[in-house]
Amino acid sequence: xxxSSSHVLPSYLDAQAxxxxxxxxxxxxxxTPYLGSLARWVETLxxxxxxxxxxxxxxxxxxxxAHFEGYRVQHNxxxxxxxxxxxxxxxxxxxxxxxxxxxMSVKNAALNLPYGGAKGGIRVxxxxxxxxxxxxxxxxxxxxxxxxxxxxxxIPAPDxxxxxxxMSWMMDTxxxxxxSTATGVVTGKPVALGxxxxxxxxxxxxxxxxxxxxxxxxxxxIEGARVVVQGFGNVGGTAARLxxxxxxxVIAVQDHTGTVHREGGLDISDLLAHVSRQGGVAGFAGGxxxxxxxxxxLQTEFLVPAALxxxxxxxxxxxxxxxxxxxxxxxxxxxxxxxxxxxxxxxxVPDVLANAGxxxxxxxxxxxxxxxxxxxxxxxxxxxERIMREAYASVSQTAKQHGVTLRTAAFIVACTRxxxxxxxxxxxx
Numbered sequence: 001x002x003x004s005s006s007h008v009l010p011s012y013l014d015a016q017a018x019x020x021x022x023x024x025x026x027x028x029x030x031x032t033p034y035l036g037s038l039a040r041w042v043e044t045l046x047x048x049x050x051x052x053x054x055x056x057x058x059x060x061x062x063x064x065x066a067h068f069e070g071y072r073v074q075h076n077x078x079x080x081x082x083x084x085x086x087x088x089x090x091x092x093x094x095x096x097x098x099x100x101x102x103x104m105s106v107k108n109a110a111l112n113l114p115y116g117g118a119k120g121g122i123r124v125x126x127x128x129x130x131x132x133x134x135x136x137x138x139x140x141x142x143x144x145x146x147x148x149x150x151x152x153x154x155i156p157a158p159d160x161x162x163x164x165x166x167m168s169w170m171m172d173t174x175x176x177x178x179x180s181t182a183t184g185v186v187t188g189k190p191v192a193l194g195x196x197x198x199x200x201x202x203x204x205x206x207x208x209x210x211x212x213x214x215x216x217x218x219x220x221x222i223e224g225a226r227v228v229v230q231g232f233g234n235v236g237g238t239a240a241r242l243x244x245x246x247x248x249x250v251i252a253v254q255d256h257t258g259t260v261h262r263e264g265g266l267d268i269s270d271l272l273a274h275v276s277r278q279g280g281v282a283g284f285a286g287g288x289x290x291x292x293x294x295x296x297x298l299q300t301e302f303l304v305p306a307a308l309x310x311x312x313x314x315x316x317x318x319x320x321x322x323x324x325x326x327x328x329x330x331x332x333x334x335x336x337x338x339x340x341x342x343x344x345x346x347x348x349v350p351d352v353l354a355n356a357g358x359x360x361x362x363x364x365x366x367x368x369x370x371x372x373x374x375x376x377x378x379x380x381x382x383x384x385e386r387i388m389r390e391a392y393a394s395v396s397q398t399a400k401q402h403g404v405t406l407r408t409a410a411f412i413v414a415c416t417r418x419x420x421x422x423x424x425x426x427x428x429x
Contacts (some may be wrong), residue, residue, distance in 0.1 A: 038419040086170075207238075230305045259294070
């Protein structure tokens with residue numbers, strides 16, 4: 001996928017294989033005509049502010065020295081410190097981390113949170129590491145990126161294959177190097193270390209909240225609606241449970257082990273218990289196995305891709321028979337697939353809006369850490385739902401005003417806020 005113009009491409013990327021960064025550039029190009037006088041600053045969005053690649057050497061349990069490649073990218077910090085997760089995955093690339101950082105810039109601005117966008121990752125299959133090896137790798141990575149992170153500079157959080165324990169090690173390592181406890185350097189921590197109540201379910205809850213708002217816009221009732229979920233981890237599992245509890249029928253769920261389907265609706269409590277025991281949905285007695293590719297063609301009101309990016313493409317988008325797609329994952333739909341879905345009249349609630357519940361409650365955690373005053377889970381959920389609904393309303397209104405998709409509208413809202421901040425700050429020196 002070639003860049004839209006040669007002068008916007010960082011020299012360290014291959015113009016013929018831009019990957020996720022190329023998708024992000026296309027999205028920026030689509031929104032540029034709606035930016036008015038701010039368009040003169042649009043190149044700001046097409047370059048990461050800072051990209052750090054680090055070597056992460058650790059001693060393995062058997063005495064070998066192993067080296068892993070780590071990244072931390074800060075895309076934009078015009079509106080506040082960088083904010084974004086850290087993922088451990090064998091397929092992590094610089095292009096992917098750059099794009100995820102850029103989408104965090106857009107997400108935070110769309111939600112009107114006082115953050116810029118950042119992202120990190122290590123190219124590793126964490127399943128191949130023991131717990132002590134995982135800890136040593138996390139601590140070494142944190143030390144290597146410690147020069148650019150901090151409570152007022154860049155605040156990491158959990159992402160794919162990272163969790164509250166990883167965040168605890170990161171916080172402790174940063175604090176030891178700084179000489180004082182800095183709970184606000186990461187979010188997604190255990191409650192015992194200044195983590196926030198409601199954080200674990202926040203992303204899935206946000207998916208459900210904006211799905212309800214989109215359904216209201218489309219004149220759809222949640223009760224009795226069919227739901228298909230791809231990805232049954234923290235995000236997909238929480239969203240599926242909330243849909244189920246609201247009276248919807250979750251008719252199919254897919255994860256890395258396979259797909260289970262039941263037209264009358266799966267018992268989500270039983271399925272969650274099965275996954276907890278077996279490690280995946282495969283073999284669940286309360287549904288029938290379905291070939292993975294058939295998931296996309298199921299007749300449903302809601303399709304929730306909550307796995308990895310690049311799942312809905314030009315190869316399968318034409319088969320989708322959903323009324324509303326709610327993106328629980330980051331970047332699950334390619335621009336080509338976006339166009340196909342729009343032509344079919346399918347509403348897509350974009351990732352930068354739909355899955356922003358996690359970073360919203362991360363914001364709450366960061367604020368609570370600074371003030372050392374903590375809220376109840378009920379307060380957290382109420383504040384989350386209010387912010388998500390307000391963000392959806394702003395994006396929906398912009399979409400209607402310009403006659404564009406919700407994704408383009410979210411980018412209009414977010415990029416306008418980012419570039420307004422860039423413009424009034426000016427350039428220094």
